[in-house]
Amino acid sequence: MRLRHYRALTLVVFFGLVLSGCNVNKLPTLDEQVKAAWSEVLNQYQRRSDLIPNLVETVKGYAHQEQTVLTQVVEARAKATQMQLPADVLSNPQAFHEFEQNQAQISGALGRLLAVAEAYPDLKSNQNFLALQSQLEGTENRIAVARRDYILAVQDYNTALRTYPQRWIASILYPDLKIRETFTISDQAQQVPQVKF
16 A cells, blocks of 8 residues: 555656646746736837827927828827727737737827928927927837837747647646737838938
8 A cells, every 4th residue: 555655656746847847837927928018018008199199289389280190190099099909919810900000000190290390490499399209209119119028028928839848738737828919010111112312
């Protein structure tokens, strides 16, 4: 009887060591890193969204005839902030890309707004506008960094989820884990700009 207990205990210890060597907790750790990186992406997009009303109001005071551009910025912001993100947005390609497109529309509208500002020397020298423009540029840089960090976290997570032995571990212990979506570059951004002199 003692021999059976000894063998059973030996098997439990052996399998415990084998499982610990396979890094059983790697996938949940990587999943949490993806979630944290995604939260930072959302945080930076929210920061940008919060700057837009002040920027629009500042430009509105100088550029009355540029109502179309101002309206596009406000509408793009409204569309992006009203989008309800489903809980599975990171593993739902359609919802993820809809979110990405909404954010790209904001970027495009802001680019047009800042281009309009170039035509108004008084606006370009307004301290409030300069401060908002600087904050917006800083936020765009933070968004780029947050997106890069998210992409790297997703790369590590997706790679672990698709390779052995983590693939086996996931199928047994974490069957609810799914491949995560990542950002793509728009077709417009892939086109080489036309330079004419």
